[in-house]
Amino acid sequence: MVNLKDIRREFPLLERFIYLDNAATTLTPLRAIRAIEDLFINFSSNYGRSAHKLSRETTERYEEVRDRVASFFNASPEQIIFVRNTTEAVNLVAHFIPHGHIITTVLEHNSNLLPFYSRERTLIRPRGFELNPEDIEKEIREDTSLISITHASNVFGNLQPIEKICEIASSYGIPVLVDAAQTAGHVEINLKKIKCDFMAISAHKGLLAPQGVGILFVRNPEEYPPLFLGGGVVEEVKEDSFTLVDPPQRFEAGTPNIPGVIALGASLSLLEEIGVRNIERHLRELTKRCFNRLSEIENMSICSSERSHSIVSFNIEGLHSHDVSILLDEFHSICTRSGKHCAHLAMKHFKLEGCVRASFALYNTLDEIEKLAEAIESISKGG
Ligand SMILES: Cc1ncc(COP(=O)(O)O)c(C=O)c1O
Incomplete structure (x- = not known):
C-alpha cells in the first residue's frame, strides 16, 4: 500500500516544480x-x-x-x-x-x-x-x-x-x-x-x-x-x-x-x-482548498465553480492569462496553463477571452496550493 505522501518520490520533477498543469498531461512515475x-x-x-x-x-x-x-x-x-x-x-x-x-x-x-x-x-x-x-x-x-x-x-x-x-x-x-x-x-x-x-x-x-x-x-x-x-x-x-x-x-x-x-x-x-477513491477524495480536498483560498484574494475572478473536480480556473483582473501563467512559472516555478484550453465554444459560452487553469493530480499537496495562492497574491499586487 503506497501512501499518497510517499508517491511524490515517484515523480522527480516535483522537487523542482509545483506542477499544476495536470489537465494537459500528468508527470510520469x-x-x-x-x-x-x-x-x-x-x-x-x-x-x-x-x-x-x-x-x-x-x-x-x-x-x-x-x-x-x-x-x-x-x-x-x-x-x-x-x-x-x-x-x-x-x-x-x-x-x-x-x-x-x-x-x-x-x-x-x-x-x-x-x-x-x-x-x-x-x-x-x-x-x-x-x-x-x-x-x-x-x-x-x-x-x-x-x-x-x-x-x-x-x-x-x-x-x-x-x-x-x-x-x-x-x-x-x-x-x-x-x-x-x-x-x-x-x-x-x-x-x-x-x-x-x-x-x-x-x-x-x-x-x-x-x-x-x-x-x-x-x-x-x-x-x-x-x-x-x-x-x-x-x-x-x-x-x-x-x-x-x-x-x-x-x-x-x-x-x-x-x-x-x-x-x-x-x-x-x-x-x-493507492485506490481511485482515495485519489478522488484527495483531489476534492485540493480543489476545495484552492477555490476557497483564491476566493479570498482581491482582483481575482474565479471562472470555475466550487463543485469542480480537480480544476480551478481564474483570472487576475487587468492581466492577460498568458502573462499570469508566465509570471507563475518564471518567479515561482509553478506550472499552469493559460488561454482558451482548446475549448473555444465553452470560453464563448462563459464570455471568457481566456483564463489560467490550475489542475491537480494525486501527487499535489495542500502546501502547494498555499504556495500558488501566495504567488497569485503577490502577482495581483504587482509583485
Ligand atoms: C476533455 C478533453 N477531451 C479531449 C482531449 C484531447 O486529449 P488528447 O490531446 O490526449 O487527444 C483533452 C485534452 O486535454 C481533454 O481535456
Whole structure:
C-alpha cells in the first residue's frame, strides 16, 4: 500500500516544480519509466508477429495491460482498444457512426467537437456549470445517431450526470460517447454502471502513462468496422477480399505503441495501490482548498465553480492569462496553463477571452496550493 505522501518520490520533477498543469498531461512515475527500460533491455520485440520467445513475451505483457485496463474500468478485454489518445478515439467513433444527427455540448474540448463538424449537430448548454439530462432528452430526434458528451470539461471540471444521460439515451436506442479524458484515474469509472456505448480516454492524464497511448472502450466492438487496415488485423487475405480477426485486435492495425502500453500497465499498478477513491477524495480536498483560498484574494475572478473536480480556473483582473501563467512559472516555478484550453465554444459560452487553469493530480499537496495562492497574491499586487 503506497501512501499518497510517499508517491511524490515517484515523480522527480516535483522537487523542482509545483506542477499544476495536470489537465494537459500528468508527470510520469518512475515505475512507468523503468518499465520501458525493462522492456527494451529484457524483452523488446514486436507484438503478435513472430514465434520466438521475445515476441511472445512482448505480446503477453501487452495483453496483460489490456486485461488490467479492462479490470480497472470493469469492462472486458475485447472492449478495450488501444489508440493514440482521446482525439483518435473520438475520430474512430465518428467513423463507426458516419450518419445522422449528433447531440453534443458547448462544454466539449475541440477534440470532441471537430470530428462531428460535417454533421448536423445540436449543442446543449449547461445550466450553470452542469448539463441537465432533460435538456438533452428534448433535443433527441428521429435521426439522432449519437450523443457525445464530456464527463468533465477540461476548463471547468464539474462532473456531468453521464449515468442519467446514458439511461435516457438507451431508452431511445441512441448510443452515447463519453469523453473521459479528464476523469479516468481521477474518479472511479465503472463501465458496468455507466451504460455508455463508447468511452474515450487519454492515458497520459489521470492514468499517469506517457503520451501516445489512449483507450477507446467500445461496448459492442463486433458491430463496427475498423478505420485502419493493414498488418495484424486479418486472418485471411485473398486477391479481392480479406477476413478480419476478432475485436479488439481488428482495430489495432500496424505496430502499436508497445512501450507506451507497457508503461501504462506500471502506472495503473500505482493507481491500484493507492485506490481511485482515495485519489478522488484527495483531489476534492485540493480543489476545495484552492477555490476557497483564491476566493479570498482581491482582483481575482474565479471562472470555475466550487463543485469542480480537480480544476480551478481564474483570472487576475487587468492581466492577460498568458502573462499570469508566465509570471507563475518564471518567479515561482509553478506550472499552469493559460488561454482558451482548446475549448473555444465553452470560453464563448462563459464570455471568457481566456483564463489560467490550475489542475491537480494525486501527487499535489495542500502546501502547494498555499504556495500558488501566495504567488497569485503577490502577482495581483504587482509583485
Ligand atoms: C476533455 C478533453 N477531451 C479531449 C482531449 C484531447 O486529449 P488528447 O490531446 O490526449 O487527444 C483533452 C485534452 O486535454 C481533454 O481535456
